[in-house]
Structures are given as structure tokens and as C-alpha cells.
Amino acid sequence: MRHIAIIGSGPAGYYTAEAAQKHFGDDVRVDIFDRLPVPYGLIRTGVAPDHQSIKGVSRRYEKTALSQNVRFVGNVAVGTDVSIAQLQDLYDAVVLATGAPQDRDLGIPGEDLANCFGSAAFVGWYNGHPQFAGLAPDLSGNTAVVIGMGNVALDVARMLAKKGSEFDGSDIVGHALDALSASKIERIVLLGRRGPHQIMMTPKELGELGQLDHAAPHVDKGDLPDEAEDAILEPGLRKSVALLREFAATPEHIRAEKRIAIEFAFFVQPRALMGDGKVEAVEVEHTRLERGRAVGTGEVERLPADLVISCIGYRTAPIPGVPFDERQGRFANDDGRILPGLYCVGWAKRGPSGTIGTNKPDGFGIVEKIAADIASGSLGRGDKTGRDGFDALAAEKGLDVVTFRDWKKIEEAEAAAAREGSPREKFIDIEAMIRAAD
Numbered sequence: 001m002r003h004i005a006i007i008g009s010g011p012a013g014y015y016t017a018e019a020a021q022k023h024f025g026d027d028v029r030v031d032i033f034d035r036l037p038v039p040y041g042l043i044r045t046g047v048a049p050d051h052q053s054i055k056g057v058s059r060r061y062e063k064t065a066l067s068q069n070v071r072f073v074g075n076v077a078v079g080t081d082v083s084i085a086q087l088q089d090l091y092d093a094v095v096l097a098t099g100a101p102q103d104r105d106l107g108i109p110g111e112d113l114a115n116c117f118g119s120a121a122f123v124g125w126y127n128g129h130p131q132f133a134g135l136a137p138d139l140s141g142n143t144a145v146v147i148g149m150g151n152v153a154l155d156v157a158r159m160l161a162k163k164g165s166e167f168d169g170s171d172i173v174g175h176a177l178d179a180l181s182a183s184k185i186e187r188i189v190l191l192g193r194r195g196p197h198q199i200m201m202t203p204k205e206l207g208e209l210g211q212l213d214h215a216a217p218h219v220d221k222g223d224l225p226d227e228a229e230d231a232i233l234e235p236g237l238r239k240s241v242a243l244l245r246e247f248a249a250t251p252e253h254i255r256a257e258k259r260i261a262i263e264f265a266f267f268v269q270p271r272a273l274m275g276d277g278k279v280e281a282v283e284v285e286h287t288r289l290e291r292g293r294a295v296g297t298g299e300v301e302r303l304p305a306d307l308v309i310s311c312i313g314y315r316t317a318p319i320p321g322v323p324f325d326e327r328q329g330r331f332a333n334d335d336g337r338i339l340p341g342l343y344c345v346g347w348a349k350r351g352p353s354g355t356i357g358t359n360k361p362d363g364f365g366i367v368e369k370i371a372a373d374i375a376s377g378s379l380g381r382g383d384k385t386g387r388d389g390f391d392a393l394a395a396e397k398g399l400d401v402v403t404f405r406d407w408k409k410i411e412e413a414e415a416a417a418a419r420e421g422s423p424r425e426k427f428i429d430i431e432a433m434i435r436a437a438d
């Protein structure tokens with residue numbers, strides 16, 4: 001019997017468990033740990049609450065979770081509650097699937113001002129992540145500046161633009177629904193260092209900005225390159241740029257029917273956030289493209305900003321004893337191998353890029369490597385104690401472990417508390433989750 005510990009119950013963790021089951025069949029036992037009492041990582045706390053069909057992928061993970069040889073071990077933070085060395089003593093292989101939960105810093109003056117947040121915090125707030133549920137962003141001002149031109153920036157802009165019934169069918173948490181519905185923000189500025197051909201926005205998500213009840217996207221025609229130049233773009237990006245052209249062609253009197261403007265500000269980079277305790281403005285420098293790179297022109301401008309959200313990427317949280325690549329912000333690894341018996345997958349391996357499905361080949365690939373390492377003898381003789389050993393350790397440490405069965409009780413309680421038309425009202429603190437499990 002071989003024992004595998006997977007740390008993190010997001011997509012990368014569950015795809016790894018599924019691959020291990022397929023590869024080893026009854027000869028493996030897999031424990032999936034998570035620091036939260038609830039599974040599925042960013043499917044629950046990252047993917048936008050109004051994108052329920054995407055969240056539906058967790059049903060596939062549930063099939064894996066319910067099989068005999070896979071176990072969910074929730075409410076256990078690896079690195080604090082138990083160490084990597086302790087897990088390595090108990091399991092043949094330890095796979096880190098801890099994602100990239102920390103916001104990357106902008107690295108400019110003023111980013112500690114009040115009402116400036118990274119997207120992990122802001123998205124966590126509207127999605128009910130216990131760490132960020134108390135964020136309480138002030139939405140009483142006129143202008144929000146969203147830094148970044150990717151899909152996360154689009155999610156954030158869309159959430160800031162929606163009101164009341166536009167959230168029907170979503171699982172946005174109650175505190176965020178109330179705050180966003182009462183929000184006074186009427187101008188949302190998306191800042192990008194480069195131009196329309198360099199956006200990282202997919203057409204489906206970008207197209208949604210054109211379908212909002214109270215908001216309209218604004219693109220300046222002057223920022224768009226000649227249409228003939230779109231021919232060189234890959235098809236997805238070409239569609240996105242075509243949407244920007246549509247937005248730019250919308251007559252002003254039509255756009256003005258919507259109270260909220262979502263403005264695309266291309267070719268500007270933030271230089272500083274300014275304000276007296278709380279953010280009031282973003283100082284930006286205009287840029288031009290040189291061989292695909294944004295280069296500052298020296299022309300500086302001040303944009304008013306009552307709220308700033310930076311959507312510029314994430315970093316993995318280091319774990320004591322695990323080699324870390326500071327520059328890349330993820331575990332130091334050679335295609336998923338960190339040290340003998342210690343591996344990584346998903347965002348903890350590659351950094352924060354790709355879709356949910358991109359994590360699947362990672363999971364299957366790492367199981368191939370574990371199988372090869374077992375075959376070569378480098379993972380020992382198969383005499384580790386696995387889950388029995390962990391249960392003894394958890395009892396000794398007094399850990400309050402949450403099982404998959406407990407999670408199903410939490411899930412039931414969340415469904416029972418849902419607003420009409422919503423799939424669930426999430427618990428936003430760990431104690432409440434554990435009470436529901438009991």
C-alpha cells in the first residue's frame with residue numbers, strides 16, 4: 001500500500017487525487033488536506049459568484065472525494081498545525097497543491113493607504129473567504145481604479161458594476177450583496193500598462209461588460225490599432241479586440257443611458273497611490289510600446305480614486321522547510337519535483353496562470369513521476385503508516401479535523417440558509433463552519 005498526502009483541495013489537489021486513483025487503484029490511500037474546513041479552493045473563493053456553471057466543476061471532484069481510498073482532511077494548516085517533515089514521515093509522497101493565495105505587491109509608494117486592496121483580498125471578501133470576509137471596503141466614493149487587464153480585473157469591475165437583481169442566482173455572500181447594491185461608485189477605470197492587443201481578457205468575460213443593467217464599457221477609439229493589425233492575433237484575443245472595437249463604436253448617447261462607466265485606460269502605469277490616510281488618487285505615467293514592452297514617456301497624470309484594487313497576480317505562501325523561488329513567487333521545483341518524496345502541482349508549481357482545466361495535466365503528470373520514483377526505489381519500501389499515523393498525530397495534537405462527511409453537513413446548512421434563487425449562503429467564519437459540521 002502507498003500513501004499520498006495532497007496539501008490543498010483546489011482543482012490541482014483533486015486532479016492529482018483522481019490521477020492517483022486511476023494509476024494505483026486499490027493500492028493507494030490519498031489524504032487531501034486543507035487549511036479551511038471546506039474544500040475546492042478558488043472554485044469556492046475565487047471564481048466569480050455569478051459564474052455558477054464554472055463552479056459546477058466541483059461535482060467532478062466530489063466523485064473522487066467520495067471514493068473509499070480518498071479522504072478530505074479539512075481545518076488542518078500544513079506548516080503550522082503539522083509540519084512537512086511530520087507528513088513526510090507518514091506518507092510516501094507529499095504533493096503541495098496550495099495555490100497562490102497572496103497578492104503580489106504593486107511595489108509603489110502609497111499601497112498601504114486605506115481602501116487599497118489586492119484582488120485576493122477583494123475577491124475573497126465578496127466570495128466569503130474567512131480570511132477576508134471582514135474587509136469592509138468603503139464604496140461610498142465615486143471612482144474605483146482597477147489595476148490590471150486580465151480576467152480577474154474583469155470579474156472585479158463587473159462585481160463593482162452590478163446591483164441587486166443582477167446577482168440573482170449567484171452565491172455572492174450577503175454582506176457583499178448589500179454593500180455592492182448600495183455602492184455609490186459610478187466610474188470604474190481599468191488601468192493597463194500596454195494596449196488593446198496585449199490584454200489578457202477572454203471574449204466571454206469581456207462580452208459580459210456589454211450586458212450590464214447599469215453600466216457601459218467605454219473604450220477610446222484613439223487607443224485601438226489599425227483593424228488590419230488584428231489579423232496577426234490568435235483567434236481568442238482577436239475576438240476580445242473585436243469587442244473593444246464594438247465598445248468604442250457605441251454612440252455616446254447610448255452609453256450615457258447607463259449610470260456607471262467602465263473606462264479602459266490603456267498605456268498608463270501606476271507610479272504612486274496618494275491620499276491622506278485613505279487613497280484619493282493614483283499617479284500614472286503614460287507609456288508607449290517598444291518591442292512589446294511598456295516604456296514610460298515621462299508624462300504624468302493624476303487620476304482621482306476612492307477605491308483601488310490591484311489585479312496583477314499572486315504568490316504562493318512559503319512553507320517552512322520547503323525550498324522557495326522568491327523571484328517567481330512559488331516553490332522551487334523541477335517540473336513538479338521539489339525534494340525526494342516532495343512534489344508540487346497547480347499554481348504552487350507554475351504560478352498563477354491558466355484556467356481550472358490547466359491544472360489537470362499537472363495532477364496526472366505528477367502521479368507519473370511519483371510512480372516512477374516508487375519504481376526506482378527512491379520512495380522507500382512502502383512501509384509508511386499513512387492515514388492511521390496521521391490520525392494518531394492529530395489526536396496527540398488535539399486537531400479538530402473536518403471530514404468530507406462534515407463538509408456535506410456544512411454544505412447542507414449553507415443551502416438551507418440561501419436567499420431565494422441562490423444556491424447557498426456561505427459561512428464566512430471558521431467557527432460557524434465547524435458548528436454546522438457538529
Ligand SMILES: Cc1cc2nc3c(=O)[nH]c(=O)nc-3n(C[C@H](O)[C@H](O)[C@H](O)COP(=O)(O)OP(=O)(O)OC[C@H]3O[C@@H](n4cnc5c(N)ncnc54)[C@H](O)[C@@H]3O)c2cc1C
Nearest residue numbers: 008010011012034035041042046078098099346347355356
Ligand atoms: C479571482 C479568480 C477568478 C478565477 N476565475 C476562473 C474562471 O472563471 N474559470 C477558470 O477556469 N479559472 C478561474 N480561475 C483560475 C482557477 O481558480 C485556478 O486555475 C485554480 O483554482 C488553481 O488551482 P490550485 O489547486 O492550484 O489552487 P487553489 O484553487 O488556490 O487551491 C489551493 C488550496 O490550498 C489550500 N491551502 C493553501 N495553503 C495551505 C496550507 N498551508 N495547508 C493546507 N491547505 C492549504 C487553500 O485553502 C486552497 O483550498 C480564477 C482565479 C481567480 C484568482
